[in-house]
Amino acid sequence: MxxxxxxxxxxxxxxxxxxxxxxxxxxxxxxxxxxxxxxGEGIKDVVVGRVDQCEQHPNADKLNVCQVDLGSEKVQIVCGAPNVAAGQKVAVAKVGAVLPGNFKIKKAKLRGEVSQGMICSLEELGVEGKLVPKEYQNGIYVFADDVVVGEDALPYLNLDDxxxxxxxxxxxxxxxxxxxxxxxxxxxxNRPVNLPEPAVEEDQTLAEEKISVSIEAEEAAPYYGARVIEDIHIEPSPRWMQNRLIAAGIRPISNIVDITNYVLLEYGQPLHAFDYDKLGSKQILVRYAHENEQMTTLDDEERHLITSDLVITNGERPVALAGVMGGADSEIKDDTKKVLLEAAIFDALTVRRTSSRLQLRTDASQRYEKKGVDRNRVASAADRAAGLMQTIAGAKILKGIVEQGQREVAPHIIEMPWKKVNDALGTSLSENEITSILNRLNFTAAVEGETLHVEVPARRPDVTIPEDIVEEVGRIYGYDNVPATLPKGESTRGGLTSYQKKRRIVQKYFEGAGLYQAVTYSLTTKEKAQQLTIQPQSEEQLVELSMPMSEERSTLRMSIVPELLEVVLYHLNRQMPNIKLYEIGKVFTAKQKPLTDLPLETEHAAGVLTGLENIQSWEGRKTPVDFYTVKGVLEGLFDQLGVSEKIQFAPAERDLMHPGRTADMSFNGTVIGYLGQLHPHVQKENDLNETYVFEINLQALLEENVPETTYRDLPRYPSITRDIALVVDKEVHAGQLYDIIKEAGGSLLKNIKLFDVYQGEHLEEGKKSLAFSLQYLDPNKTLTDKEVSKVHENILNACQERAGAALRN
Missing domain, CATH: 3.30.56.10 (Phenylalanyl-tRNA Synthetase; Chain B, domain 1)
Structure with a gap:
């Protein structure tokens, strides 16, 4: 507002x-x-001038040479406005004046003629182009009423406001x-209010002879009133009204339309003026729309109506969407002579439903939706508008308001213990102080015994319960004056849950690993929502919005990675090729179709890495991000969470991912994520460089009960390290051998590390060599070669039996 x-x-x-x-x-x-x-911020030296003479510029077809009286002096100004003419009073920026944007006016010569100032348009004086009255949109502003030449022009234009x-x-x-x-x-x-008193001189002709009003949908339209106004003269509204509308962000149109907008701003009561002669009948019927009924609104859009839309009709066809917008067929135009003025009350939910469905929010619908209409000011607003039409447009007001429904309602009564105000606020206000504050709000308040009686006027529908009264007293008394107190009674110490602590560990770990946090939209397109998900998702599991803002934000995501890729592309387009991002957020799947319950929300962690792993320095070398960079980041995360022993990596083939550089991650035997490189075709189509991504079901990891971290003393006895190189089929994964070695090694085997993978001419075709470094340690004694050899032999035998491995010569 x-x-x-x-x-x-x-x-x-x-x-x-x-x-x-x-x-x-x-x-x-x-x-x-x-x-x-x-x-008018920054404007100075703009005065009222009178154009005494206006002649064609001798050397330019579209310029005029004007002799302008500024009161204290007469100057020559060259003006290019098409509407400049002799006899006009205009706003003139003198030589030395400053206009918005710190634009300074200087003496100049245009095509050989001296120009000592500038005759201004409203836009040049800082008024937005969309608010300039149509008669002045393509030229200078001309004062239509009497103003004093030589005086400051800003007050006349309300630019001192x-x-x-x-x-x-x-x-x-x-x-x-x-x-x-x-x-x-x-x-x-704490001052009095001086409100305008509507003044209407009615003609003896009865309005009910010209129109009848009936309401079918009484629950959606509890009151409808109409005035009939004749002998209208359509012309621009007076300057004072235009100035106030512009200050409120409304463009002046014509006197009748401007009056309805003015009263809307003044009273908060939406009004609508119909061209009476274009209504097509002498009847107004308020009803719900018929199925497949259509009408064209004032914005020239054809609207397809449904049975929940409330409409104003002429008895047969809709002429307005109740509380939202009028119809084009009965629009006020320059030839309008008679007006039917509507002042009504419409149900907030009904108006909201229609305006939301049609995506048609107006000043009128905003007030109905927010319940900002005073039920008891409806008739007064109609009288105020009628009186202005009489004064400004020379109209004849027919006698009476033709209406149906209850025009006014009784004030809402609230009774409560007056001490409750002090109990809630912690103040020590007396009864008189409390009633005085409420009276300042124009509430009627009195205390009888221990009870506070309050009559709440209809203009305050938000005040309905005793707690609202407490709030009103508190805010007018001043929250700064309310004493600060500590809560009394038992309290519970706050803290993070185990889940929240683990999530913070994840955030700190990713940031420590060099990844920056991103926050992307949960809404995406229907196509992207199904891409790069951890588990295959069907279209039945999509959660689509019934009223999306746009097609690009119509469906809740089932994966985070597609949205992160948009962030990567944004950075690449700005010459930032080295990108490491992560996001922790929710993904959504429908529990059933049609969706009658809230969707299932699962917290995921996802990341995207591309470019160089480390920023190159003068003595270093370029190290690009690769599959093992991402795998290393994730392995470190699993170590931090204490679940690394339960995670298995396995090669995988996934849509949109590189067939040879993709792996699934399993947790307790269930796939909870993936990592790898995007397919080269995907990278090319999206103008991406070599890009690696990952996504994991973080919720599954954080909900796992993990034993607390325990620490052991540093070993007192030396360890023994032995290497083992095993030749296996190409299809055997290193992880399989790792699990076999770990199981066969028993308690003496403390560490396993893969340090070499070889495929080449010295091995049979279809074979590869995997070399592991094994560390043996007994914390209670020094191991002998015999003890280590026995365990080492067990490991070799287990690898031969379970994976077909052979010791490499």
Missing amino acids: LVSYNWLKDYVDLSDVSPDELADKITKAGIEVEHVYKL YVLELDILPNSAHCLNMIGVAYEVAAIL
Whole structure:
């Protein structure tokens, strides 16, 4: 909500409160003021001028030479605006003036003619192009009313104003209008509110002779009122109204449309003006749409309606989407002579459902959705608009409001012990102080005995329970004035769960290994969601959004790696080839289709590495990332978590992965992840370099109960190391031999290390040699060669029997 400081001064005395001070007080009262803007910031020496003469430039077809009276002097200005003419009063930047962007005006010569200043358009004065009235979009701004030549032009254009940008949440929707903000500011400053009094002089002709109103969907439209207004003259609205609309971020259109927007901002009551002659009947019927019914809205989009959409009809066809947007068929145009003015109350959920489904959020729907409409101000808002139409557009107001439903509702009553306020806030306010604060909010409050009785006006539908009263008293009293106290009673010491501690270990380990953390979207495309998953996933397990923001963010991911690859490509496009990233996040799978329950969420860890393993220094060498770089990172992680003994690596073939550089990781016999290089075709299609990825089911690892780490004394006796080179079939994996050696070695075998793999001319075809270094140690004595040889022989025999291994000569 954009609040004009100058406009707000019409309702509350702010003579001794600056815009910044006011913003601070409103924020401390619980409604955040995000920014304070000064309109016309940095502009100086812009005055009102009168164009006395305007002649064609002798040397340029699209330029005019103007003689301009600035009050204190007369100057010549060369102007290229197509709408400049003699007799106009305009905004003139004098020589030496400064415009937005620190643009300084200097004396110049254009095509041989001297120019001593500049006649300004609104955009040149800092007004956004989308807010400039259409009659001035392609030229200079012309004052349509009486202004004083030579005076500062900024006040006339409201460019001496400040705008406060309020962050309006659902519980502060009562401030989605100027009157609501005025009530709030008056309560904060403890000052009276001066509200406008609607004044309408009605004609003797009855409005009910021109229109009838009926409501079929009473639960969705509890009230609908209509006024009939004739003898309309469509023209631009007056400057003061245009200025206020522009300050609020609304572009002026015409007097009738501007009046409905003005009252929307002032009262918070959405109004809609129909061209009465284009309605096609003398009836208004509010009902739900029929299946497959269609209508064209004001934005010229054809809307396909469903039976949950509430529509305003002429008895036969829809002419507006209730609370959202009007129809193009009955739009106010330059030839409009009669207006049907709608002022109604619509159900918030119904409006939200329609606006969300059609992705059509408007100023009107925002107020209905957030319940920012005062039920008891509906008729007053209609009268205010009608009175402005009478004053500004010379309209004739037919007698009465044609309506159906209850126009006003009784105030909400809350009763509570008055001491509850102090108990909750920790204050010691008296009964009179509490009732005084509530009266400042325009609540009716009184204390009888120990009970506080509060009448909450209809403009505050957010206040419904005693706790709301406590909050209102607290924020107006001032949270800064509430004493700080410690909680009483027993308390529980906080701490991390075992799972959370392990997750932090994982994060610290990855960062220590040189990987940077990334956070990517959980939403992706339907195609990417099924790529590079740990376990094969069917389309039935996809979780798709019913109303996605875009096709690129329509489906919840089942793997993290595809999103990380987008981050890699982003860096590569910015000449950053050495990338090491990891992410810990959730993946999602549907439990059943159709999805009637929340999807299954599993925490995964994934990473992407490409480029050089180490940054090259002058004495070093380039070491590119490879399969074993990634495997080493993961092995270190498993050691940190104490699960390395339960992890097995095995070659694998996976879609989109390199067939010879990919492995699965199994934990307790179940595949929980993979690592490897992307397939060369994938790398080429995505403009990637040689890229290695991994993804593991981190949740399965962190939920495993692992014994605490134990430490042993350094050995007092020496170890013995022996090497063994085994010739096996090419299909035998090193991991298989590792497990056999470990089992056969028993308690004396302390360490196994693969240090050589050989395939070549000295071996039979189809064979390879794997060489292991074995370390033997007895912590209680010095081993003899005989003891070691016996164990070594057992290992060799086991490898021969179970893997067909032979000792290499």
